[in-house]
Amino acid sequence: MVNKHEAIGIFLSIAFMALVLAIFQFQNIGDAVAQLGGGSQSSAVVVATGDDVSIADAVSEAATTKGDLKKLIIDDVRAGTGPEVKKGDTVTVQYVGTTKEGVKFDSSYERGEPFTFTVGTGKVIEGWDEGILGMKIGGQRILVVPAEMAYGNAQVGPIAPNSVLVFSIELLEVK
Numbered sequence: 676m677v678n679k680h681e682a683i684g685i686f687l688s689i690a691f692m693a694l695v696l697a698i699f700q701f702q703n704i705g706d707a708v709a710q711l712g713g714g715s716q717s718s719a720v721v722v723a724t725g726d727d728v729s730i731a732d733a734v735s736e737a738a739t740t741k742g743d744l745k746k747l748i749i750d751d752v753r754a755g756t757g758p759e760v761k762k763g764d765t766v767t768v769q770y771v772g773t774t775k776e777g778v779k780f781d782s783s784y785e786r787g788e789p790f791t792f793t794v795g796t797g798k799v800i801e802g803w804d805e806g807i808l809g810m811k812i813g814g815q816r817i818l819v820v821p822a823e824m825a826y827g828n829a830q831v832g833p834i835a836p837n838s839v840l841v842f843s844i845e846l847l848e849v850k
Contacts, residue, residue: 744839747802748819752843755814760807760849762795767848768807775819775839780832789847800825802840810846818842 760766767789772781783790792798794807802820810816822828822837830836 744819744821745823746821747806747824748817749806750817750819752815752817753813755811755846757812758849760794760810760846762804762808763793765791765793765850766807766810766846767791768844768846770842770844773841774834775841777841778833780834791848800840803842803844806842807844807846810844812846812849815843815845818844 768791769783769789770781771779771784773779792803795804797804800820802818802824805824806816806818806820818841820840820842822839825838825840826834826836828836834840
């Protein structure tokens with residue numbers, strides 16, 4: 676379970692990501708980005724970890740000149756321990772989902788019920804199937820998911836069409 680200080684840290688991380696997205700509007704300001712994964716432009720992953728890579732740089736590099744997010748951004752807030760999550764693993768997570776503007780639309784914490792799914796089976800949005808890979812138990816990660824890897828141009832509940840989504844995820848279990 677997350678204690679009060681960790682919950683505040685998660686909230687501040689999400690708020691910071693939303694602020695960076697809003698302020699920088701995906702302007703090109705850096706080149707310290709690592710691309711992983713397949714050849715599809717929408718499945719490239721930007722990893723924003725370590726002291727020499729700022730999340731603002733990662734956001735800038737992951738966007739088009741029009742300001743549309745084109746790549747999944749992963750920010751490891753806390754590394755976990757044990758084996759890394761791979762495709763086919765069943766994982767249990769706690770999470771908070773917001774729009775890039777910071778409007779919360781879902782929280783497993785508030786429901787008091789962690790979420791379990793099998794990675795890589797299409798039961799969750801593509802941004803989650805790819806963004807969970809490599810996590811370890813106890814790890815906390817922020818995913819900034821482009822619309823194409825979320826719900827695209829569909830309206831889903833309070834989520835507007837073509838929305839960039841931000842998730843704070845804590846990995847609890849891997850099977």
